[in-house]
Amino acid sequence: MFTIVENIGNAGLHFSRSFWNTLSFATQILSHLLDHRAYNSAVRMVLTNQLYFTAVQILPLFFTVAVLLGIAFIAIVGEYLRSIGLFTFFGNFLMGFVVTEVAPFITVLLIALRSSSAINAEIAVMKVNKELNTLAVFRIDVINYLFLPRIISGMVSVVLLSCLFSLVVLASGLIYSGIFFNMSVNDYVTVLMDSASFFDLFAMLCKCAILGFFMAMIPIRYGMRATNELTSIPVAVLNGMVKVFLAIVIIEVLSLILTSLIAKLL
Amino acid sequence: MIHHCPSLGLVSRKAPLLSNLSVLENIALINQYHHGFSRQKAEETAREYLRRLDLESLAGKRNPQLLEEQRFGVLVLRAAMIEDSLLVLDRPFQMMPALGDSGFIYNVIASVTDRFRECHILDYSLNAGRYAGRIET
Numbered sequence: 457m458f459t460i461v462e463n464i465g466n467a468g469l470h471f472s473r474s475f476w477n478t479l480s481f482a483t484q485i486l487s488h489l490l491d492h493r494a495y496n497s498a499v500r501m502v503l504t505n506q507l508y509f510t511a512v513q514i515l516p517l518f519f520t521v522a523v524l525l526g527i528a529f530i531a532i533v534g535e536y537l538r539s540i541g542l543f544t545f546f547g548n549f550l551m552g553f554v555v556t557e558v559a560p561f562i563t564v565l566l567i568a569l570r571s572s573s574a575i576n577a578e579i580a581v582m583k584v585n586k587e588l589n590t591l592a593v594f595r596i597d598v599i600n601y602l603f604l605p606r607i608i609s610g611m612v613s614v615v616l617l618s619c620l621f622s623l624v625v626l627a628s629g630l631i632y633s634g635i636f637f638n639m640s641v642n643d644y645v646t647v648l649m650d651s652a653s654f655f656d657l658f659a660m661l662c663k664c665a666i667l668g669f670f671m672a673m674i675p676i677r678y679g680m681r682a683t684n685e686l687t688s689i690p691v692a693v694l695n696g697m698v699k700v701f702l703a704i705v706i707i708e709v710l711s712l713i714l715t716s717l718i719a720k721l722l
Numbered sequence: 723m724i725h726h727c728p729s730l731g732l733v734s735r736k737a738p739l740l741s742n743l744s745v746l747e748n749i750a751l752i753n754q755y756h757h758g759f760s761r762q763k764a765e766e767t768a769r770e771y772l773r774r775l776d777l778e779s780l781a782g783k784r785n786p787q788l789l790e791e792q793r794f795g796v797l798v799l800r801a802a803m804i805e806d807s808l809l810v811l812d813r814p815f816q817m818m819p820a821l822g823d824s825g826f827i828y829n830v831i832a833s834v835t836d837r838f839r840e841c842h843i844l845d846y847s848l849n850a851g852r853y854a855g856r857i858e859t
Contacts, residue, residue, distance in 0.1 A: 498754035501761055578742065590737040595728060596755050679725070 469477070481677055482669070485599060485607060494600040502601065506609035510571045511616060518566055518617055519624065525562060526625035529554055530632045538637065547651035549628055556660040561708060564614055564667040567702050571613070573676045575606050576696040579679025580689045588680075602677050610672030615664040631689045648702040655722065663711045727808055730837065731801030733794070734812035740787040745773070745796050746781040752803035771799045774833045790818045791826060798830050809834075811842040815849050824853045834838035 488494050495503075530550075537543045579602070582588055591598050626648065633639040639647075678696030682688040723780065739748045749771065750764035759767070772778045775795045775845050788796065800808055814827050821827075824843075831841055845853070 496755055497760055498751055498757060501754070531757070570793040579743075585741060586736055586738060587740050590740060593730070593732045593734075593750060594755075594800075596751070601755065 458487065458557035458640065460692065478674070478677065482673060485603060485673060488597075488599045494597070496570055496600075496606055497601055498596075498663030499605060503605035503608055506605045507612060510573070510609045512693040513615070514566065514570055514613075517570075518563075518620070521566060521630060522621045522624035525558075526554075526621075526628035527632065530624065530629045531636075534629075534632060534637065535601045543637070546669070547647035549652070550626065551648060551651040552656065554625050555622040556656045557679055557712075558666045559618045559625065560614065560660060560667060562703075563618045563621050563664070564671055564704055565609070565667075566646070567617065568671050568697075568704065570641055571610065572671050572700045573693060574699055575672055576675030576693045577689065579676050580682035580692040583680060584684060584686060584689060586684075603673075606676065607672040609670055611665045611668035615661055618660070618664045639690060655719070658713045659711070659718075662709065666711075667704060667707055670707065674703055675702045729804055729807045729839075731804040731807035732812065733801050733808045733810065733814070734798045735817050736812070737797075739788075739793065739796060741798070744784055745777070745788070747804060748785075748796065749800045750841040752800060756771050757805070768799070768803070771802065772796075775799065775830065776787065790820070794818055794827075795830050798834060805837075806813035807838045811841070811843040813845050813849075814843065815845060822852070828843045852854060 492672055533549055534543070534546060537546055537549065582602075588598060588602075588630050591601060630641065631642050634641070674694075675696040678699060681695070682692040733851065739745070740751070743751065746765055746768050749768035750759075750761070753764040753767055754761060769778060769781060774783060777792060777795055777799075780792055780796070785793065785845040794814065797817075798809075798811075809831070810833075811827070814824075815821060818826075827843070843853075
């Protein structure tokens with residue numbers, strides 16, 4: 457009995473310690489993020505490269521997924537709404553579900569699959585190769601030079617690519633509703649505008665920025681946990697990626713609860 | 723030592739080149755980060771110093787593509803980018819075990835004498851013979 461209680465207590469302590477450490481690391485990063493002195497020419501160069509790796513190189517894959525998923529979503533839900541006589545809610549479905557929920561989720565999943573794993577492995581390899589030691593020797597702030605560009609690029613990429621995903625889905629919706637439901641462009645735009653809420657769109661952009669922040673910060677934190685041995689790299693990447701997916705789910709749930717509470721209060 | 727000596731330019735196996743940057747970018751990084759140079763200006767300066775060691779052709783290469791002597795030269799150039807530096811070479815023969823004597827090391831140092839105020843070579847006494855009368859204990 458005591459062992460069970462002890463194990464639960466240990467797991468609880470471990471979880472709360474890890475959660476607290478993640479938050480304090482996030483605070484440290486935020487303080488650097490707001491310091492204008494951090495952005496010198498070297499940091500700007502890394503930021504440009506990271507934006508290219510995260511937001512530009514992924515475009516062909518991202519665009520294909522957005523088109524395919526967009527058409528599938530609209531075909532399935534549009535047909536279903538029509539069959540139960542609720543096609544008037546088509547706009548609400550597009551703006552309230554696809555744009556504000558599905559777009560950030562799919563975007564962050566795709567970017568996490570590609571960039572979070574790369575960031576995690578890169579930092580772990582740098583740690584094993586003692587390259588972080590090089591930065592310390594030459595008094596190059598590891599947060600400013602290595603972490604900030606990756607985190608900013610994560611935030612910007614998730615926000616921009618979510619918007620792109622939404623636009624592609626809405627364009628797919630326009631084509632699909634024109635062909636199968638004989639809806640004119642004017643009617644389609646009116647339906648969307650009637651269903652759009654400034655608060656929902658603002659909440660979606662904030663959620664994207666938060667998802668992008670943690671999607672890049674957690675792999676960095678776990679990459680830094682690698683030891684001097686090569687075998688610690690896969691362990692660091694594995695742990696980091698599991699935590700990234702946990703964080704995505706937690707942020708999604710918290711944002712849903714928070715937006716519903718705010719919507720009720722408003 | 724690092725915290726007490728901001729002008730330390732360390733050449734050591736324990737401070738390797740950054741593997742995700744080219745040789746040119748590794749050398750230029752110091753001027754970009756510490757002296758506010760633009761990328762173009764920092765790379766021009768780095769190229770000029772590479773030319774002094776006849777290593778300009780390595781500008782676009784990365785750490786794993788370099789030979790031991792080439793890597794050593796690049797490490798010295800990077801350390802020399804620290805203005806008025808205290809250049810410290812930590813066990814150079816450990817980086818170039820096949821090197822017979824210290825002639826090559828001194829030639830590399832001679833090419834950047836305008837960049838440092840002092841230069842120290844730290845090595846094991848068992849390597850004393852390879853420094854051929856130039857040592858101080």
